[in-house]
Amino acid sequence: MEQFTNPDQYLLWIDQAIDWVQANILLGPILIQIAACLLAMLPALLLRPTLTSLLARLQNWKPLLHYAGFRRLFSVLPDLAFPLLLVVLVWVLEAIAVQTGYRHNILRLVASLLNAWIVIRLAAAVVNDPVWSRTIAAVAWGLAALNIVGWLDPTIAALDSLAMQVGSFRVSVYGVIKAILSLAVLLWVASFSSRLFEQRIKKVHRLTPSVQVLMSKLLKLVLLSVAVLFALSTIGVDLTALAVFGGAVGVGIGLGLQRIVANLISGVILLLDRSIKPGDVIAIGETFGWIQSLGARYTAVRTRDGTEFLIPNEDLITTQVENWSHTDVKLRLKIPVGISYNCDPHFAIKLCNEAAAKCARVQDNPGPNTLLRGFGDNSVDLEIRFWITDPQNGRGNIISEVLLNVWDAFKENDIEIPFPQRDLHLRSLDPTIRVEMSPTSPKS
Known part of the structure; x- marks a missing residue:
């Protein structure tokens, strides 16, 4: 601790630092390289506005705006116009120094630092994962440090020497x-x-x-x-x-x-024969919904309640599939309706057709058609048939709308919708049994 409280020690350190600067920095080749880097900043500053405007135009390049990574990259590029120009100029100066046999250690130092900084900025913009971003930053700074001290080539040679022979193939760490x-x-x-x-x-x-x-x-x-x-x-x-x-x-x-x-293979067959395609309305087993996407292994089918089923492609080939929009999107729906035996079926059929025609999704050509299907135990059985052209919008909602219109029409016109009923007949084996009813006596 005495050396930190001794003023002479600080003077000694300052003298040593001055001697190191004079021996390593205040040299002709070093000063010339520093001056060259400073001069390279002038054309970089002059060309910076032009390059900034060119890079800013990339932000409106529509083919790549669909990808968030490129949107972030293009938003960063205009800010990197100056370092990009500077690093190119420094590379040119370093190449000239190498060709002339002149010292270029400072140029290499500046170029390595600029390269690492640019790579890290670009990686931080493109890579959204912080782990990968930090990994790329560490690798960039490590390569820059090795290049600055001149250890990059020896390090590559050392990693390449760590190898093993597998038959005629040589596997090295590098x-x-x-x-x-x-x-x-x-x-x-x-x-x-x-x-x-x-x-x-x-x-x-x-x-x-x-x-x-x-x-x-x-x-x-x-x-x-x-x-x-x-x-x-x-x-x-x-x-x-x-x-x-x-x-x-x-x-x-x-x-x-x-x-x-x-x-x-089933996925390829489905794509080739076009039996199903994205957007089709299908029913397979108990699953009814819309095809969202066709994958290599499965097909995604989304139901009306938001559940997404991943159905293996093989099942779509080997089992029966109802495709409601394969060649034609027109679909006929059938709704059973029962009326009382006391009602006029001709009038009820007319009301059913009018009720279905009120719905916007029901087609006019061909229009709704109600048939008498039979005489049931408790009702006269009718069936409303109508066509729609948008099965992807669901069938339960349109059926509910038609039934509500039928309910209103039947209520307004006194058409009875019967409910199940049974007649009970009592038989007795003894004909002498009599049934008497007498008023109950008041309680005392």
Whole structure:
């Protein structure tokens, strides 16, 4: 603790710092590099307004505005106009210094810091996950630090030396890291490209919805497969060796993944034959609803109460499916109605037709038609038939509306809706039994 209270110690530290600055910084090559970086700031400042306006226009680029990550990226780019220009100019100066054999350690330091800062800002804008954002920031600063001190190439060589031989294939730590990074970047690019192409495909109205989904799924599968193959090629994997691996995978699929493969193939068949498509109204088993999406393994069906069922594609192929909008959206509904035997069925039929015609969703051509279906135990059985063209809006609500109109019409015109009734006949085996009724005596 005495050295911190001794003024002479502080003077000694100051002298040592001055000597270090004179020996390492106040040198001709160092000062020239610092001056070059300062001069590079002038054209960067002059070109900054132009680049800022160009980058700001990207915020109105409609093809990419559907993705939140790109909206956040484009909102950050105008603020990075100056560092982007500066880092490009510093790269040019460093390349000139390398070609002329001049010292470029300060230029490399400035370029590394700018690169790390730009990458971190872009990653924070694009990556919404804080864990991945911090991971990218740590990797960027680590690479920048290694490049500043000149340890980047030795570190790569050291990681590459940590390797093991697997047959004729050499696996190193550096190769694995490079493959992981390449795979992550390529998968992100493939996923973004597939979403972009999917948006474009949906705008082609000449294609049916099922063909659009099929093309989108196939394109995404192809892009992801290409990304994986490119990532494997970056570490020197011989792609011809995948033929043997593919055969083994085929055997595994045939033995253990039969249902999964069946669902995948069924999904392709459904998309090709267009038996069902997004937006169709279907009924399968006890499930009735609208097809929300067609996936590779399942089909999402949403019911009127908001429940979403994930039905395996194989079930849609092997079981009976009612598609209410396959070739025509027109649908006929039938509602049973009973009237009393004391009422005029001709008049009741007229009232039923008028009640159904009052509903806006009921079609006028062909209009409602009520038939007499039979003579029941307690009522004359009628059946109201009418057509609708929007089954996706539900059938229970339109049936309820028609029945309410029928109820009002029957009440206004004294048409009785009977309820179940039974006649009870009492028989006695002894004809001498008499039944007498006498008034009860008052209580005392």
